[in-house]
Amino acid sequence: CKPWEWCKPHFDEAAKQNLDIITQTQYVDMVSYMPFDICLKADKMSMSQSLELRVPFLDKKVLDVALQLPTACRVDDDHAKYALRVAASKLGFQKKVANMPKQPFITPLTVWLQTDLYYDRIKEAFTSEAAHEFFNVDYLVQMLDDHKSADFSTVEGRGKLKMMRIWNIYCFLCWYEVFFGASSEQLKPKTQVA
Template sequence: REAVRRWMLSDVPVGCSLSGGLDSSTIVGLLGEMNYSHLKTYSLGFSGQGEAEWDELSLARQVAARWGTEHQEIILEPEELLNDLLQMVWHLDEPYGGGLPSWYVFRLMSKDVKVGLTGSGGDELFGNYGKFLDFERSPLLQATLQYPLMRKAGQSLPPWAWSAWRNAVGKLPDQMLGGRRPRLLELDQFFRVPFGHLYYANQIYFSDRTKREMVFNGAARELDGTALYLQRLCDEAATSDARDKIAYVDFQTQLPEEFLLMTDRFSMAHSLEARVPFLDNKMVELMFRIPSSVRTRPDNLKYLLKKAVADLLPEDIMRARKQGFVIPIKLWLRGPLRPLAERLLSPARLQEQGIFRPTFYGRYVKPHLEEQADYTWQVWAALMFQLWHVVFIEQKAQAAPSYQWKDLAA
């Protein structure tokens, strides 16, 4: 409550992003409890066929109704996203495909207020991410993080032993492995960098080995291993608590380098100051003095937060599964965004560009577009890189583009 109160101090109007998730709903609930008058909230949703899976407007509306906020909504259509993509890329200033709904919520907010509160940081403090589930569900990961001798035992095996292992795994039939072949082939990496390897493999789209062997061409294949970098961060964390090690890595990487960067640049693009009460310094210090086993539980990852705000929020919010503030990219890539993907990720373009292997199209893009496999985020990451390349390398843009992707020469 004190953190939210501190971050509400302002000489200009303040509003709240309300995605319908637990974190942003918590902020609105706390402000409602403190009787802030004329509280303004802003949400985004989708109306197309099959898009209900990504739409949390019904939850956001419950929170807005519970506290009587002045609530506004925007319904995003894929055509509008297409029109704005190049401007988003320019303001981000680097290849990144996350957080796009925030662009539209911030734009809507900026018409009424100059400061906007968001729920960023709640996941990192209270542990509701896939990586925490991986930890809770993987005795092997727990053991390698908590018992260094197990990790050293795997590291002590000679190279020839791992080579023999990979040869054996390579000869086993697919039906026996049940899709686990890539993981088994990289078992040596697991013991060398257990945290980096598992964290990395489950939270990103391409493993280091996949990037070298199947994604990138030429010098791009020589990129430093991300798994090793993450392992070093994990090892330097000044805690023996495995969950806090995960949180430490989050606070060093994904939170500042992705979420906060996106929040800052998208909000500033609309002359809006975004604030993040969950990351109030006193709040963070307090949370990390509380044992992780109290903050989060295997069967209730945001246990402490839910317990603290249970009387402020509708029951549907407390029971809802973790959604994330995302758009229906899986569907839109197969529909309105398909021409863009086919053009910017075509084998001919990739061959000429020389960064991605031309086979990337047949390996990832074509199977996804034709609904033979789900490579949503692999294709989307590559597509956003291509848009960044168009804006900054090919067009050498010095200002936000006034043109749209369809205006570019084929």
């Protein structure tokens, strides 16, 4: 199923409600993207660490108020979360904080992979027995070296950005080590299940 095919029934349902396009889009986000992507990931990540996660803007009372706001109070030409930004300003937050652009929660892997700590750890994995079994090790090390030495403030440096490729290969090698490498013996269950 293609993404637009999966979303179409939600947009069709929103269109039946005679809502403006912004509210339709927000509705589709609330019934598709949020529960089946963002909230699902947050729930899985927090529960895997035995953490109870609360998302303040998904509190029922907050949501009830937000759903009653006219579209012009939710979004303006410059900002999403317009009412929240106005409220923050009136509560005394500095203007630069209240009007700060939305930012994702990203891990600074691009920078971390340039530090000796992460570089050395990943290079060890990239030259391991498993890496030799599955990959061209010379290519992996060259890619890692290029990333470590790149100046990302230049176009040429950004061309050497291979963080996602490096990280995906490293995660595979860690997974392989846990389940099939020397660590698998140490980590296997101590009891037999009949």
